[in-house]
Amino acid sequence: MVDQLPWWGGLLLPVVLMALAGLTASWDAVLRDRASGGPVRLAVTLPLRQAGGLLVQQRRQTVAADVLLGRGGALALLVAAVLASLVTPLGRWAVADLSIGIVWFNAMEVVAWAAVWLVGWGANSAYGLVGGYRFIAQGLAYELPHMFALITAALGAGSLRVADVVAAQSSVWFVVWMPVAFVVYLLSVLAMSFWGPFDQPVGADAAGGAAAELSGVDRLVFTAARWLLLTSGAAFAVPLFLGGGSGPLLPAWLWSLVKTLAVLALLVWVKRRIPTLRMERYQEIAWVVLIPLTLVQALVVAVVVLAR
């Protein structure tokens, strides 16, 4: 069962998330350097060096920038990425085991939908706006299949509480009998953190998109928020579909970490292998293929739950 941590769990949460995000960023840099044939040693510390460089870099200001909305958006993205993992259990401990944990996660990642647009709007730049609107269009595509995938997991467990979802997987993991929901969930984690094939909102063809005019601390906050959002989404896949902390030999929290890192490694590998998809192509696939598939999956799960 999942125990709730005392108040200091809330302080531990961003530290654990940052450590996971840092490891994933290092893995991404190592993959990139291996693909380009450079030395791997420098790539492992690249995230830390980049963060340090951005901290000392001077902030760039544009004319008539909407500072309140721009910086507010970046801060909201960072806070939402951390708060989304409030309900994710690490083995047996969660910071806050809310009774509506799945809806809470959904609400926090919807904040990203508004936050990226705000960041693009704040700099009073055409490229920023282009990136922001691209992310809104992407959100229209991934949001509904994502919600149906979450509903399918809640349906399988009969509860919105993450602890109940973990307990319902004691015999067989959800990924075994709801694979479509798992794949759709992973796709929407990629899309919600505009990662991999869905990184057109910060694409190079729009001079960096929503992050076009960010520099210094603003850029660090935005980049860190993007990594944390990816990490939070991948970490939430573990209690939802991969059985939480269950597994032989190792303690539960170590299994949770191992599974989270495995999902993150998979997502980073997907980015390296698949080129960027245009949003209108993903829109059509999401609305015409993914939504009916997730609905059929939900029907199958509902029938199984009723027949049990």
Added chain:
Amino acid sequence: MTLQEYLLLAAALFSVGLYGALSQQSIVMIMMGLELMANAVIVGGAAFWYFASPARPDGQVVVLVAVTLMAVDMAIGFAVTTAIFRRRDIDVTDSAADLKG
């Protein structure tokens, strides 16, 4: 935290929304006023559920209907605005008074 306080909040939100819906010229700003009024219904419905009839789920259903209503009225409102704008290149209600009188 009494019923009167919650209803006062709902009444205040409703009045601010009513002012917006009556005074604004642009269609989208009128819709912001309508959203505020639906927000008042949400707060009022939740307060009535908690204080007057918590055993029945009717208050929660009212809140759910109000949230759906907000989404629906926004969607249709923006579609109508888009259609009018494409036809006549206007976005204020004063220029769309064909049915008046």
Added chain:
Amino acid sequence: MWTQIVFGVCAAGSVATGVAVFRVDSMARATFALLASFLFAAGTILLLNLAYLGVLVVLMMIMEMVVMVVFMLMYMMNPAGLTPMTMVHNQKGSLAIAGGVFAALAACIFLVPWPTSGQPRPADPTRALGEALMGSKMLVMMVLGLCLFATMVATVVLATHRGRYDRYGDALRAKRPDDPVRGGLDR
């Protein structure tokens, strides 16, 4: 006592940001002031032990305000608020009507003897709501579903500027459309 303070902050914040919607010059800020008003109102709902409805209001309002900001920037002439402007008609009349309505409602609130319920509050209001919607209030659920579907169809019909000829060209009875805007499935 803490709930009273939180309720006071949320209520004051909700009304203040609601007023700010019509006072700020920047349309983007007006939309997000409206979002802040909704978030404060959702805070007051969370205080009533309605966890699911509170988080649901937060979720839906963020999504709706993002859609609204797209249209606000499209149609309003002062999206960034760089010049001051007022676009109102009949402002004094509207203020009078709104003030009168608030006074009348406040009088009703304090004069009407509201019913109180002695029954115990359910421990899990989410489950009660779910069982009601799937049981005794199934008609509400079905009507909401139909209403949403009708809205989707009506919205697309009203707002789209492309028709059959854009998708098929001149051969309307062709099996596969010849759409210049290619989608992901090459339809």
